[in-house]
Amino acid sequence: MAKTATVRHDDGVMPGESQPTKESVNTGRVVQTMRSPVFAAVVFLATVVQVCADPLTALATGAGEWGHRWPPAVVITLAALGCLAQAVCVTQAARRPVLALLGALACYLAVALWLGVPTWAAPMHLVVAVALFGVGAARSIPVAAAWAGATVAGAAAALGLWAAGAGAPAGAVVGFVLTEGTALASVSFAGVALGMLWAVLERRTQRARRRALAFKAQQAEAVEASRNAERGRIAQELHDVAGQHLAGLVSLCDASVELAPEHPQQALHLIEEVRAEGRYAAASLYGALGDLRAVDSRAQTPTPDLRRLSVLIDFWRDRGMDVQVETTGDLQAPPVVVSTTAYRAISEGLSNIAKHAPGAPVEVRVEVDPVRLTAAVSNGAARRARADEDELGLGWGLDNLREKLALVDGSLNASPNDRGGWHLGVEIPFPRTTEAERE
Structure with missing residues (x-):
């Protein structure tokens, strides 16, 4: 059977696409x-x-x-x-x-x-x-x-x-x-x-x-390009954040070796600095590696920190939670790893209140001073009780939060308060600058 000529149309054909005969x-x-x-x-x-x-x-x-x-x-x-x-x-x-x-x-x-x-x-x-x-x-x-x-x-x-x-x-x-x-x-x-x-x-x-x-x-190519870009972002973060801390560790170790023979006390002080610097390096690596594990499973968004505190508060207010916020100091001043850890602590506290104390009034306080960040979430007594309260959580939240705080030399206080509710507070010191100490 002889072949017929290709019939071409102009309706909805993509560039470079041949018409069916x-x-x-x-x-x-x-x-x-x-x-x-x-x-x-x-x-x-x-x-x-x-x-x-x-x-x-x-x-x-x-x-x-x-x-x-x-x-x-x-x-x-x-x-x-x-x-x-x-x-x-x-x-x-x-x-x-x-x-x-x-x-x-x-x-x-x-x-x-x-x-x-x-x-x-x-x-x-x-x-x-x-x-x-x-x-x-x-x-x-x-x-x-x-x-x-x-x-x-x-x-x-x-x-x-x-x-x-x-x-x-x-x-x-x-x-x-x-x-x-x-x-x-x-x-x-x-x-x-x-x-x-x-x-x-x-x-x-x-x-x-x-x-x-x-x-x-095209979508598969875009997803792969997005994954590559995310891996590049993580690599850049490791270079800029963790790499900086690791470089600082090397410098502190070199300085402590030089000071040890004649100034042992100062050398010990620098070793304390090495310890603090190592915690921040570990925390940075922890966050970057967590992002890397999630590249192939979900789309990535910037890690939230205290600069998004108002968004977090509005989220819970929109869902009926009575939240009062008091902040002291510049929320943009803390280092990224400190700010994100504090944000996670506040988020965990608000989530626990929503699960275990529905209707309770909530107070959030954040204080930033030159050497540390203090954040606290407390609530009054619940206005209504849930019969299935024990089934609302797995009990992992505070344990994970303690692990994150340990990486940045922070502390956690979670206990009942005198208002019939619960208090969750964290304190995170800032990393100390070694240049001022050396001078």
């Missing part, structure tokens, strides 16, 4: 269904019942006389074989639509003209229309329309010649051709039009599928 559309699921033996069996049964219904009914009831030159059993059997051959021809519509059409048309004309029973053969028009559906799906619109017109014209001409050869008057021949030709034309052009429409929809579906695959590939 009619040949590629012809492999669609609807037309491919015609190749199924089940489809052929359904077409055959539907056609043969209609073709043979009238003669079988007439023979069974004894109405009228049999005027055919061949016996009824022979004519009915040949008509049924013609229906079977026509159904088999239609199964080729997916791969050879034109040959399927010519075969279906030939079977119809053989039953109608060779057997001389055009009225019986009228139901075979529909099978011809099914074959034209395959042509409409596989060929360009002008070609498919030409085949539909040629089918109707050829069948009408053959019917007219047969009627004239049978000795029918001219008026009867014209009326016969108009009747049979109109019936065939109505279903034929409907079939080819449906095939054309289906082909258009199939091409749009294929374009949409290719666009979806392209977008999926």
